[in-house]
Amino acid sequence: MSGNETTLIVFSDDLDKALASFVIANGAAATGKKVTMFFTFWGLSVIKRREKVRTSKDFMGRMFSWMLPRNSQKLSLSKMNFAGLGPGMMRGRMKAKRIDPLETMIQTALQAGVRMTACQMSMDIMGVVKEELIDGVELGGVATYLEAASSAAVNLFI
Amino acid sequence: MSGNETTLIVFSDDLDKALASFVIANGAAATGKKVTMFFTFWGLSVIKRREKVRTSKDFMGRMFSWMLPRNSQKLSLSKMNFAGLGPGMMRGRMKAKRIDPLETMIQTALQAGVRMTACQMSMDIMGVVKEELIDGVELGGVATYLEAASSAAVNLFI
Amino acid sequence: MSGNETTLIVFSDDLDKALASFVIANGAAATGKKVTMFFTFWGLSVIKRREKVRTSKDFMGRMFSWMLPRNSQKLSLSKMNFAGLGPGMMRGRMKAKRIDPLETMIQTALQAGVRMTACQMSMDIMGVVKEELIDGVELGGVATYLEAASSAAVNLFI
Numbered sequence: 011m012s013g014n015e016t017t018l019i020v021f022s023d024d025l026d027k028a029l030a031s032f033v034i035a036n037g038a039a040a041t042g043k044k045v046t047m048f049f050t051f052w053g054l055s056v057i058k059r060r061e062k063v064r065t066s067k068d069f070m071g072r073m074f075s076w077m078l079p080r081n082s083q084k085l086s087l088s089k090m091n092f093a094g095l096g097p098g099m100m101r102g103r104m105k106a107k108r109i110d111p112l113e114t115m116i117q118t119a120l121q122a123g124v125r126m127t128a129c130q131m132s133m134d135i136m137g138v139v140k141e142e143l144i145d146g147v148e149l150g151g152v153a154t155y156l157e158a159a160s161s162a163a164v165n166l167f168i
Numbered sequence: 169m170s171g172n173e174t175t176l177i178v179f180s181d182d183l184d185k186a187l188a189s190f191v192i193a194n195g196a197a198a199t200g201k202k203v204t205m206f207f208t209f210w211g212l213s214v215i216k217r218r219e220k221v222r223t224s225k226d227f228m229g230r231m232f233s234w235m236l237p238r239n240s241q242k243l244s245l246s247k248m249n250f251a252g253l254g255p256g257m258m259r260g261r262m263k264a265k266r267i268d269p270l271e272t273m274i275q276t277a278l279q280a281g282v283r284m285t286a287c288q289m290s291m292d293i294m295g296v297v298k299e300e301l302i303d304g305v306e307l308g309g310v311a312t313y314l315e316a317a318s319s320a321a322v323n324l325f326i
Numbered sequence: 327m328s329g330n331e332t333t334l335i336v337f338s339d340d341l342d343k344a345l346a347s348f349v350i351a352n353g354a355a356a357t358g359k360k361v362t363m364f365f366t367f368w369g370l371s372v373i374k375r376r377e378k379v380r381t382s383k384d385f386m387g388r389m390f391s392w393m394l395p396r397n398s399q400k401l402s403l404s405k406m407n408f409a410g411l412g413p414g415m416m417r418g419r420m421k422a423k424r425i426d427p428l429e430t431m432i433q434t435a436l437q438a439g440v441r442m443t444a445c446q447m448s449m450d451i452m453g454v455v456k457e458e459l460i461d462g463v464e465l466g467g468v469a470t471y472l473e474a475a476s477s478a479a480v481n482l483f484i
Binding site: 016026027030033034037038041043088089090099100102103104106107109164165166167168 | 319
Binding site: 174184185188191192195196199201246247248257258260261262264265267321322323324325326 | 335337339366367368386389393394447450451452467468469471472475476477478481482483
C-alpha cells in the first residue's frame with residue numbers, strides 16, 4: 011500500500027530545515043515506513059562528510075566548495091542566523107532539551123535504513139564528488155526520485 | 169478515501185507563506201475535506217495569540233520570545249520586506265482587493281474545523297508555552313503529523 | 327490511478343527553485359505523467375513573458391511591476407546571489423554541463439503538455455495581467471489546484 015512510503019526532497023542547506031527533514035524521516039522510519047531522502051542543490055551540503063577529502067576540481071568546482079558549507083556542522087539558520095551565532099544557540103538549546111544533534115539524527119537515519127540519494131545533476135553543477143559525501147549515500151536523478159515518490163503516501167519538498 | 173484529507177506543515181513565519189497556507193487550508197475545508205495544519209519551528213509565531221500572556225520563561229526562552237514575531241500581525245514577507253514596510257503594503261493591497269486578512273483566515277479555518285497542531289518539540293526549543301497560542305490549537309509531535317499525512321491525499325511543507 | 331499525476335505549487339521566484347520545479351515537471355512528463363504547475367505569489371515572475379507588454383496598471387500594480395523580476399531571465403538565487411552575480415554563474419555552469427537553461431525547460435514543459443496555471447488571486451494582489459504571462463498559461467484559483475492535487479500521487483510546494 012502507498013501508505014508505507016515517505017519521500018523528502020532536501021533542497022535547502024538551512025540547519026532548521028535539515029533538522030525538520032530528519033525529524034520527519036526518522037519519525038517515519040520508526041513506525042516501519044520506507045523512507046527516501048533526495049538531497050539536491052544546497053541540500054547536498056547536509057550530507058558532506060566531516061573529514062576533508064582530497065579532490066581534483068575545476069575552477070568553478072573549487073569556487074562552489076569554498077562558498078558552500080563544508081558539512082552539516084557548518085549549516086546556517088534560515089532566520090536569526092546572527093552572523094553565525096544562531097546555529098550554536100539552536101544547537102545549545104537542543105542539547106539542553108535533550109534532543110539529538112543533527113549529526114546523530116543523520117546516523118540514526120542511516121542505521122534505520124533510510125535511503126539517501128544525492129542528486130547527480132546538482133553534484134555536476136556544484137562540482138561535488140561522491141568521495142565528499144558520507145558513507146551510505148547513493149547517486150540518482152529525478153527519475154530515481156519520481157519512482158519512489160509515485161508509490162509513496164507522503165512526499166515533501168523541504 | 170485518501171482524497172478526503174489534506175495536511176500542511178507550516179514551518180515558516182513569512183506572512184506570504186502563512187497566507188498561502190490558509191488559502192489552501194480554507195479552500196480544502198470549503199469542499200468538505202478534513203484539514204490538519206502542523207505548526208513547527210518559526211511557524212509557531214503564526215498562531216501566537218495577540219494579547220500579551222504572562223509566562224515564566226528561562227533566559228533562552230525569553231531571548232526567543234524577544235526575537236521572534238509576537239503574533240501573526242508582526243510577520244514579515246519572505247521577499248520585499250523593506251524593513252517592515254512590505255507587510256503593510258501587502259495587507260493594504262489585499263484589503264483593496266477585498267481579500268480577507270490573515271487573522272480572519274485563521275478564524276475561518278478554526279470555525280471550519282481545520283485541526284491546528286503545534287509541534288511540541290519546537291515549543292520546547294523556542295520556549296513557547298501553550299498559553300501563548302490561540303485557542304483551539306492542540307499540541308502534538310511528528311507522530312501526530314505522520315498519522316494524519318499517511319492517510320491524506322495532499323501533503324505540503326510550506 | 328493516482329500514480330499518474332503530479333502537481334507543483336511554484337511559490338518562489340528563486341532561480342534555483344524554478345529550476346528544481348521544471349526538472350521535476352519535465353521528468354514526470356517524460357514518463358507519461360500528467361503534470362499541473364500552479365504559479366502563485368512570487369512564482370508568477372517565472373512565467374512572465376520576455377517582451378515588454380503595454381498595460382494600464384494602478385499605482386500599486388506599477389510598484390509591484392517595478393520591484394519584481396521582469397521575467398525568468400531576471401530571477402535571483404535563494405543563496406549565493408552575490409548582488410546578481412550568482413545567477414549568471416549558475417547559468418554558465420549549467421551551460422558547461424550541457425544542462426538546458428530555465429527558458430528551454432519552460433518551453434519543453436509546454437510542449438510536453440504540462441498544464442501551467444497562474445493564481446488569479448496573486449495576480450490581483452500584485453497587479454499582474456494575463457497579457458504579461460507567456461502563452462499557454464491558464465488562470466485559476468485554489469479550487470483548480472485542489473482538484474488536480476486531490477487525484478495526484480505527488481504534490482509539492484516549492
